[in-house]
Amino acid sequence: MRSNEDNFIQRLQRKKEDALEFIIDKYLPLIKGVTYKVLSPLDNDGMIEECINDIFLSVWNNSSKFDGDSTDFKKWICAVAKFKAIDYYRRASKKVEFTSTDVERQHGMSAEDELIMSENKKELIQLINLLEPVDRNIFVMKFFLGLKTDDISSKLGLTRASIDNRIYRGKKKLYNKVNPGGQI
Amino acid sequence: MMKDIYELINDMDIDENEFEEMEASELERTKVKRVVMSSIRPRKRRWSRNATAALILAGLSTALFGMTFPAYANSIPVIDNIFRFLDVGRSGLFDHYKEYSSAMNMAEENNGIKITINDAVFDGETAFLTYSLESNQDLGAHPIVHSLFDMKGADGVAGSNQISKVGNNKYVGLMTGTSFSQDKDRETANIKWNIETIWKQDSKEEITGDWNFSLKLKATESSTQRIDRSIEHDGVTVHLDKITVTPISFIIYYDQVVNQKVRAKWDAVDIGIKVKDDLGNPYSGQGNGGAGDKEGYNMSWSKTFEKLDPKATKLIITPQLSFYNHTSDNHGSVEMTREGSDTESTVQQRKDNEQEEVILEDIIVELKK
Secondary structure, eight states: OOOOTTTHHHHHHTTOHHHHHHHHHHHHHHHHHHHHHHHGGGOOHHHHHHHHHHHHHHHHHTGGGOOSOHHHHHHHHHHHHHHHHHHHHHHHHHHSOOOHHHHHHHHSOOHHHHHHHHHOHHHHHHHHHHSOHHHHHHHIIIIISOOOHHHHHHHHTOOHHHHHHHHHHHHHHHHHHHSTTOOO | OOOOHHHHHHHSOOOGGGOOOOOOOHHHHHHHHHHHHHHHSOOEEEOOHHHHHHHHHHHHHHHHHHHTOGGGTTSOOOOSOHHHHHOTTOOOTTTTHHHHSEEEEEEEEETTEEEEEEEEEEOSSEEEEEEEEEESSOOOSSOEEEOOOEETTOSEEEEEEEEEEEETTEEEEEEEEEEEOTTOOSSEEEEEEEEEEEEETTTTEEEEEEEEEEEEEEOOOOEEEEEEEEEEETTEEEEEEEEEEOSSEEEEEEEEEEOHHHHHHOSEEEEEEEEEETTOOEEOEEEEEEEEOTTSSSEEEEEEEEOOOTTOOEEEEEEEEEEEOOOTTTOOOEEEOTTOOEEEOOOOOOSOOOEEEEEOOOEEEEOOO
16 A cells, blocks of 8 residues: 555554655655755755755654644644754854844844754753743744744734743743753 | 644644745655665665676686786785785776775684784775785685675675685785765774685685674765766666765765656666766776665665876766666675565566667766865
């Protein structure tokens, strides 16, 4: 039996290899689009290729964590691609000198946010787990999917100020957790 | 329960319309599948038929050479450059290996047979070990030293082993190994060579023992230039991926993609490459084998050539396609898995037993200096 539109998610979760091939055939153009958009400023085709391969591998390795139908799957794989690409971008731009405004313009992250990401990714995920659903989404969008505050505000129907405020409070929690008694 | 990032993004409502597709060619799909699928499962490896033929030839000429070497009959031969010594066809392929190799001089003696690793060099792709063997008994013209060495982190190692008799119960050999792995270490090669048996071909006897070597080699310096050029012929795409230049050699990496129409007609397609430079120097080379899909149609190959003339500014690469149908004479392959279980592949014979070769247009690559 081969994978098709109706059974590929189930087959992927049962670790049938042809499901992954099916997914590569079906989603490569989309994954390529997401990855290029994030990584093309670095002008490193080798890294883009590596990132694309890594995305499909992560989908394979983490398939059990996905829950939903094929529409949800498309959203999920796009989100995996986006956060992987941003992760690559961050790792690479740590090596190259980027001004903080460059990075902010690119992915809505300040230098301080970069630091949070690079040093405390594990703690950040723990913290996100403690937040309310709305704040959870804000943090994932901002720190993992690289969305700008404006985009988050229009998506969630919240004001920019409200989002900034929620992020500020969240970061404070994170700092207290990582560095009890410390100042932000 | 703690959720990880994959679960967190699963809970979010993401607007998929913000993502734009980009066109991806058949070659790109194949490349992604090749890398991704190979990292989730053991791969199938095979030698190109051309490479096998070359190895058999090398064996034959070594035999002839061994016989015309009576001067060494009773004295211990002093061969300080085994690389060059074993290059019997004088291809020049190994001319510069000695100067860049490290003297190992590691010896192990067991059951009356002493094996010494003399020199070793690793060019980032393939490791080369020269060895000498002294025995208290005659092992015939071509003993087989079993087995190939293993490289740390490799899904598998493809290699060759050449051995030549140089005196009474004395032999020298060259062992090569190329590791196949998704994320292989091109900086260092950690090699384990555990020899368990030495097979006397003449008397079909086996000498068992324990000759164990373990060595770590740093790669020679190298620089890599992307070529990224493709040429298509009748359903077969040849993609020249990159070239790596080392002080002793250069290595060309290339891929082949075969469409369904060609697959229906031929059991196997191989691509070989011939290389010369703008000064007219031809370069001799040795294939390192390749890895690819289960059917062996879409493959990635690499081939190592002799030292590049520093005055050359261009390389002229001529791809050559060979189409085959399997017969029991020309085909036999073994699938190796990580667990070490081997399954012999079956030969499904087709009616038309033919072979066809096509020489493609030259691809000219400007060398970056």
